Amino acid sequence: xxxxxxxxxxPERRVFLAAAGGGIVLLAIVAFAVxxxxxxxxxxxxxxxxxxxxxxxxxxxxxxxxxxxxxxxxPSTFVTIxxxxxxxxxxDPRPTATPETGLWRLEGxxxxxxxxxxxxxxxxxxxxxxxxxxxxxxxxGHWFLDIASGPITPTTQVNFxxxxxxxxxxxxxxxxxxxxxxxxxxxxxxx
Numbered sequence: 001x002x003x004x005x006x007x008x009x010x011p012e013r014r015v016f017l018a019a020a021g022g023g024i025v026l027l028a029i030v031a032f033a034v035x036x037x038x039x040x041x042x043x044x045x046x047x048x049x050x051x052x053x054x055x056x057x058x059x060x061x062x063x064x065x066x067x068x069x070x071x072x073x074x075p076s077t078f079v080t081i082x083x084x085x086x087x088x089x090x091x092d093p094r095p096t097a098t099p100e101t102g103l104w105r106l107e108g109x110x111x112x113x114x115x116x117x118x119x120x121x122x123x124x125x126x127x128x129x130x131x132x133x134x135x136x137x138x139x140x141g142h143w144f145l146d147i148a149s150g151p152i153t154p155t156t157q158v159n160f161x162x163x164x165x166x167x168x169x170x171x172x173x174x175x176x177x178x179x180x181x182x183x184x185x186x187x188x189x190x191x
Contacts, residue, residue, distance in 0.1 A: 074173070075173050077173075078161065078173045078174060078175035079172060079173065079174050079175075079186070080174070080175065080176065081174075081176050081182060081184055083174075083184075083186070084108065084183065084184045084185050084186065085185050085186065085187060086185070087108075087109040087111055087115070087141075087185040088115065089109055089117065089140050089141065089142070092140060092142070096142075096144060099146045099181070100146070102148065102149055103146040103147065103148060103149060104146070104147055104148075104149045104178055104180055104181045104182070105144055105145070105146050105181040105182075106144065106145045106146075106147060106160075106176070106178060106181070106182050106183075106184070107142070107143060107144035107145070107181075107182075107183055107184075108142075108143060108144075108183050108184040108185045108186065109137075109140070109141045109142055109143075109185045109186075110137050110141045110143065110164055110185075110186055110187075110188055111141055111185070111186075111187055111188075112169075112187065112188065112189075112190075113187060113189060113190070116141075117137070117139065117140045117141025117142075118137060118141050118166060118169070118188055119136075119137055119138065119139050119141065120136050120137060120166060121136060121137040121141070121143070121164050121165065121166045121169075121188065122134050122135075122136055122164070122165045122166065123135040123136065123137065123143045123145070123162060123164055124162065124163050124164075124165065125145065125160055125161070125162050126160075126161070130165055147160075147178065149180075157177055158177065158178075159175055159176070159177050160174075160175070160176050160177070160178065161173065161174070161175050162174040162175075162176070164186060164188060166188065168190060168191060169188040169189060169190055169191060170188060170189050170190075170191055172186055172188060174186075
């Protein structure tokens with residue numbers, strides 16, 4: 001072992017040892033500074049500015065004409081597809097996808113007496129009332145539903161009963177027997 005230490009002390013190796021020792025001392029000084037100066041109490045760090053996550057705007061509450069999940073009272077008469085009116089609407093900046101093969105698209109627009117689109121009108125099909133995920137009109141008053149297509153015979157003919165409902169306006173009932181993709185536009189008058 002003493003031979004090992006004598007080899008380290010040769011003149012050509014003394015410079016290496018001095019440099020290595022200096023490096024170790026420098027490393028100890030850096031570690032001491034980084035780790036909080038030994039036993040001394042750590043210095044408080046500067047506060048970091050954190051911007052809060054923006055809270056999304058809540059969905060506006062729209063009271064319903066009937067309680068949620070309750071169907072509107074069935075009328076004695078229904079409108080038919082022939083009652084559809086012409087409607088002028090701006091083009092959709094986000095066009096809806098075309099229906100898949102084997103589906104017919106039932107669609108249309110809901111407007112007020114002046115021809116302005118009405119948003120958030122529930123388009124209810126069947127006996128269940130307006131629900132959270134019921135089809136509703138968009139900002140242009142546009143609505144659509146895709147239904148399965150099929151051969152039309154007297155035994156396979158299916159009648160659909162729709163109603164269009166929003167508080168403060170008349171509820172309009174539509175009975176239709178689709179035979180292809182169909183459009184139906186209507187006016188919802190104030191009550």
